Amino acid sequence: xxxxxxxxxxxxxxxxxxxxxxxxxxxxxxxxxxxxxxxxxxxxxxxxxxxxxxxxxxxxxxxxxxxxxxxxxxxxxxxxxxxxxxxxxxxxxxxxxxxxxxxxxxxxxxxxxxxxxxxxxxxxxxxxxxxxxxxxxxxxxxxxxxxxxxxxxxxxxxxxxxxxxxxxxxxxxxxxxxxxxxxxxxxxxxxxxxxxxxxxxxxxxxxxxxxxxxxxxxxxxxxxxxxxxxxxxxxxxxxxxxxxxxxxxxxxxxxxxxxxxxxxxxxxxxxxxxxxxxxxxxxxxxxxxxxxxxxxxxxxxxxxxxxxxxxxxxxxxxxxxxxxxxxxxxxxxxxxxxxxxxxxxxxxxx
Numbered sequence: 001x002x003x004x005x006x007x008x009x010x011x012x013x014x015x016x017x018x019x020x021x022x023x024x025x026x027x028x029x030x031x032x033x034x035x036x037x038x039x040x041x042x043x044x045x046x047x048x049x050x051x052x053x054x055x056x057x058x059x060x061x062x063x064x065x066x067x068x069x070x071x072x073x074x075x076x077x078x079x080x081x082x083x084x085x086x087x088x089x090x091x092x093x094x095x096x097x098x099x100x101x102x103x104x105x106x107x108x109x110x111x112x113x114x115x116x117x118x119x120x121x122x123x124x125x126x127x128x129x130x131x132x133x134x135x136x137x138x139x140x141x142x143x144x145x146x147x148x149x150x151x152x153x154x155x156x157x158x159x160x161x162x163x164x165x166x167x168x169x170x171x172x173x174x175x176x177x178x179x180x181x182x183x184x185x186x187x188x189x190x191x192x193x194x195x196x197x198x199x200x201x202x203x204x205x206x207x208x209x210x211x212x213x214x215x216x217x218x219x220x221x222x223x224x225x226x227x228x229x230x231x232x233x234x235x236x237x238x239x240x241x242x243x244x245x246x247x248x249x250x251x252x253x254x255x256x257x258x259x260x261x262x263x264x265x266x267x268x269x270x271x272x273x274x275x276x277x278x279x280x281x282x283x284x285x286x287x288x289x290x291x292x293x294x295x296x297x298x299x300x301x302x303x304x305x306x307x308x309x310x311x312x313x314x315x316x317x318x319x320x321x322x323x324x325x326x327x328x329x330x331x332x333x334x335x336x337x338x339x340x341x342x343x344x345x346x347x348x349x350x
Contacts, residue, residue: 160215
């Protein structure tokens with residue numbers, strides 16, 4: 001399939017939530033199954049859809065390994081906090097996924113992906129500094145509010161909302177970009193669910209720092225004490241400040257914390273218990289519930305993908321990021337990808 005440059009949704013104005021929902025109705029459908037990124041942003045999205053859309057979390061995908069509930073076809077699931085380059089898979093994320101959107105390439109299939117940078121026509125080659133600075137949860141909250149599914153959040157939600165994807169750092173590191181996106185997402189309007197946190201919060205900076213201090217202390221209570229290497233549980237390792245994410249891939253890109261269960265795999269009990277503890281705390285701060293029966297931690301199918309990278313710093317021509325290698329990447333039909341720097345794309349191939 002060859003795609004040409006797409007038209008943007010907003011024509012220079014703010015986001016049209018109603019139109020977005022009309023074009024991607026799955027985003028507000030009830031009773032769907034979800035695969036999440038294995039970190040705090042993904043967990044927040046999972047809590048939102050299990051609490052308000054009767055959703056079921058059936059797996060996790062970290063860009064290298066995909067685990068999904070046995071008997072579930074992952075192609076029928078919705079991926080949250082991950083962009084999937086497949087026209088038949090609904091997904092939603094917050095990363096830059098286009099290097100040069102003006103190029104005509106094969107197999108660029110983000111048609112079913114809700115992607116804020118694509119909505120605004122931003123790519124890495126011309127608009128990296130204008131890329132979306134918030135988490136997937138912030139966009140998803142606005143969409144569900146538009147549908148009347150959720151209307152308010154408690155003040156304690158400020159901590160997880162500022163922590164997800166480093167939003168707190170972005171607000172003060174890139175204020176001009178954050179303000180631009182606050183206006184685009186209509187967060188600056190009084191009725192928006194995030195308005196009180198980002199535009200007129202009664203909390204002062206000192207109180208917000210206290211909230212975040214307590215959040216970091218909570219997160220660190222769930223830091224991993226080690227990992228399961230496939231045979232033994234190895235104590236120690238580089239596990240500092242890991243309380244907010246699941247580790248299913250090691251730094252050497254090998255699977256960890258997965259215990260064989262017949263032909264399938266379970267998340268190791270130590271890893272599952274600590275992560276569930278963190279998610280319960282997230283739920284409490286957001287004013288929601290951790291609905292245990294709607295989250296799966298056992299009996300997963302395992303899919304290992306081939307990880308690769310294009311970088312402007314590569315000494316190898318075929319691995320250097322430019323228009324030619326970008327087009328060649330899509331000839332390989334990548335399953336997912338993200339621009340993790342202005343001159344770097346990380347991708348996976350099925």
